[in-house]
Amino acid sequence: AGGHGSGFFVTKDGHILTNAHVVGHATRVRVVTSDKKEKLVAEVLRTDPWRDVALLRLESIPAGFDITVLPVREERPGIG
Numbered sequence: 001a002g003g004h005g006s007g008f009f010v011t012k013d014g015h016i017l018t019n020a021h022v023v024g025h026a027t028r029v030r031v032v033t034s035d036k037k038e039k040l041v042a043e044v045l046r047t048d049p050w051r052d053v054a055l056l057r058l059e060s061i062p063a064g065f066d067i068t069v070l071p072v073r074e075e076r077p078g079i080g
Contacts, residue, residue: 007031007056008070014058017070020047023054031058038065 005022009015016031023029023044031040042056061067 009067010070010072012067012069014061014067016042016056018054018056020049020052020054023047023056029056038062
């Protein structure tokens with residue numbers, strides 16, 4: 001079975017945040033970059049089907065592969 005979805009790098013170490021429904025019950029998934037130049041393999045570290053999130057980690061990072069991390073704010077948003 002095959003499918004596709006989207007995800008975002010959240011660390012330079014190759015951690016990817018995606019949806020749980022994208023990975024299903026898989027323990028490893030193929031990752032294709034948006035420019036389709038890199039085809040990688042990631043291990044599924046955690047899933048939370050109720051929140052529909054999954055955390056993956058690339059098994060290896062190719063030499064010269066530049067990971068752009070999704071900027072995440074750590075401060076709580078203001079009221080209003």
